[in-house]
Amino acid sequence: MELPTELPYALVTILSILAPPVFQLVTRLVQKEVYRFLVSLALSAITGLAAVILTHLPIEFSVPFITGLFTFSSLAYKVIWKPLSKKTGILQAPPTS
Helix, strand or coil: CCCCCHHHHHHHHHHHHHHHHHHHHHHCCCCCHHHHHHHHHHHHHHHHHHHHHHHCCCCCCCHHHHHHHHHHHHHHHHHHHHHHHHHHCCCCCCCCC
16 A cells, blocks of 8 residues: 655654754753764764655755755754753753863
């Protein structure tokens, strides 16, 4: 059974919306700033690979694909997760060392 064409792209959008708080929750456990960056980089690579697998696209880094993923992640962070974090303090990261 093959999925409808729009479904994989909708899943990538949902993945992009959910990525920022997941990244924040995982990286807040890491104390050193360099390691936080490396963990975020690894999570980004895993997220990108998952998006490629969901959309059944060949593994290539095309500008529209990266731009779309970055745009939706940024929008989700600024519109949903950052205001929520400021109100509740739930996603606040501890200071780095």
